[in-house]
Amino acid sequence: MKLLVIEDEASLLKSIIDYFTQEDFRCEAASTFEEGIKKAADFQYDCIILDINLPGGSGLQLLEYLRVHKKNEGVIIISARNSLDDKIAGLDLGADDYLTKPFHLSELYSRVKALIRRKYASGSSVIEFGKLKLDLLLKTVTYSGQTLLLTKNEYELLLFLLTNKNRVVSRQAIAEHIYGEQTDNLASFDFVYSHIKNLKRKLKERGCEDLLQTVYGLGYKLSV
Template identity: 50%
Template sequence: MKILIVEDEPELRETIRASLIKEKFVVETASDYHTAMLKVNDYNYDCILLDIMLPGGSGLDLLKELKQLHRSDSVLIISAKDSLEDKVYGLDLGADDYLTKPFHLAELNARVKSIIRRKQTQGDISIELGNLKLWPDNREVVVEGEPLQLNRKEYDLLYYFVVNPNRVINKMSLAEAVWGDNIDQADSLDFIYSQVKNLRRKLKQAGATVEVNAVYGFGYKLSEL
């Protein structure tokens, strides 16, 4: 799951980033309006943490742009502005939640998870596909009730496939979803091939009724058998 933090205060931005990384999210950051716009135009995110007051523009203008582009990225506004008018305006523009600074990191993490769960799993704590079941909050996977042991990247790939079932996904989209800003460290797309190969083997050995199929010349698709 990939998060974008749009926050101009360096210390707070890094504190939030470190906290979300501990929760196993892939995290990208932007410190100003222009950088944030470049990122949201190029990539999709499971959740965007958006400050209102930014160098070069307003976070609310960025939110308007997201909605004009018909993007489905969830948005959590994080702002020092605590007026009811600002909250209502932000929510009316399409934000999913509004958190006033200062806040506890535990509350921030809980709200991010809740937003993603509401958007991608219709509020359910778990996601099911065939005989496969995932709990995103604690990154657990079972097949027919038996735990399936995956490394971090294998889990991230599986989660991305499960929330996009029967959709052909190109390798670059997979790399961006799993590595974010560190995509260049993924050793090109060969590492994606290796991780997907291991994931396919583990699913088959566990008797999963879903399978990751290669789509020649494009990428992969997760389908039920």
């Protein structure tokens, strides 16, 4: 799972990043309005944690930008302002949740998990696609009841493909999902081909040969 935290209070930002990194989230950070809107526009995330008060602009303006430009990331607003008007404004603009500071990181984590379950698995912890099942809580994958032993990158790749099922995903999109802003420093996207090859092999070993397809010249897709 990939998380963007947009928060200008350095200590809180670090605490959130450290906590979610320990929970195996891929985390990126922004501390200003400009930095946050650039990352949100350039990359795709599973969830964005968004402060209202940011240097250079309002988190509500950033949220409005996301929704106007059809960015469908889940958004949880965090704010020291416990104003009903702020909550209503945030929810009306398309926020999925609103949490007032101070809060326990465990509560924020629970809300992020709940948001992801609603977004990808209709409130369940399991995403199903044909005979393929991915458990978001246990971080396990099975096909026809047989367990697939995946590396962390293979798991993240499969999850990314599942959340974009029946759509072609380019190698660059996969690289950006896994490495985010570090993608520009990569010499090539050969590692994507390597992960795809390994994932195909492991699916084939469980009796699935056609689920993960290569669309030559364009990318890859999961399709039954």
